[in-house]
Amino acid sequence: MSIAVFDVGNVLIRWDPRFLYRDVFAGDEERMEWFLANVCTHDWNLEMDRGVPYADQVTSLIARHPEWASQIRAFDERWHEMVPHAIEENVALLETLLAREPVYAITNFSREKWAEARERFPVLQRFEGVVVSAHERLVKPDPAIYEVLLERYRLPAGECVFIDDSPANVEGARAVGMRAIHCPLGFDLAPALRAEGFAV
Known part of the structure; x- marks a missing residue:
């Protein structure tokens, strides 16, 4: 899984x-x-x-x-x-996943602007669970922020696939046993998700 x-x-x-x-x-x-x-x-x-x-x-x-x-x-x-727009190709993949299974998020975001972003981009309201750095007073790539997600939502680290544009944040996820995909701007995420077992 x-x-x-x-x-x-x-x-x-x-x-x-x-x-x-x-x-x-x-x-x-x-x-x-x-x-x-x-x-x-x-x-x-x-x-x-x-x-x-x-x-x-x-x-x-x-x-x-x-x-x-x-x-x-x-x-x-x-x-x-x-923050001029969504990255539509990745949001489309997210929408496909959301239609089938729970999806989670870990984000470095201020409290104030996270509230604004959720209003502007309603898809951000649809995660099964979200760990927001400002709420936890922890930022990626501190291993503790990934542990918050795993413990709060009782997720097995080895079954989680973390997607981030920052190499340091990807390595932070791997350090706690999560799988991870480095997704810089312009990266074709769909094949990488399929390689991890997602039907997209």
């Missing part, structure tokens, strides 16, 4: 702050990349995925970088522009 466990960002819905900040910086790629590397950084965003409220993170970052206040606020106020 195989049990599908999906990541969400860049597997089911497209996420990239560049969708927003190309507009904010009027196409100035160099300035945009500097800002994302030095102000609204990956590590700063990860703390919101870990459960720190958006309002707190935005306020503290503006205190450190007041000259970028409006650009920092955009990360919160215009977040939906970073």
Whole structure:
């Protein structure tokens, strides 16, 4: 038996702050990349995925970088522009699986934006169970977040197939005994699912 466990960002819905900040910086790629590397950084965003409220993170970052206040606020106020659409081919596979069997998810997501994403993309409401990093104050690839899923829903690790765009997150799943598929953008997921025993 195989049990599908999906990541969400860049597997089911497209996420990239560049969708927003190309507009904010009027196409100035160099300035945009500097800002994302030095102000609204990956590590700063990860703390919101870990459960720190958006309002707190935005306020503290503006205190450190007041000259970028409006650009920092955009990360919160215009977040939906970073998530322009679903990844339709993968959502179609998810829909096929949902019609036949329980499907689960583990996602690094802030509390606030997870609520927004579920409203915008109703398919995210249909999982049998979801582990959201902000709710647990754990982020992938910490093995503990995968263990939360396995223990909460009483799933055998060896029957779970985790699908994620991040190699580190895939290795995190494998470290707790789950099978896993690395699914970067543009990856043809259907054959990989079939190889794991799913009828898609």
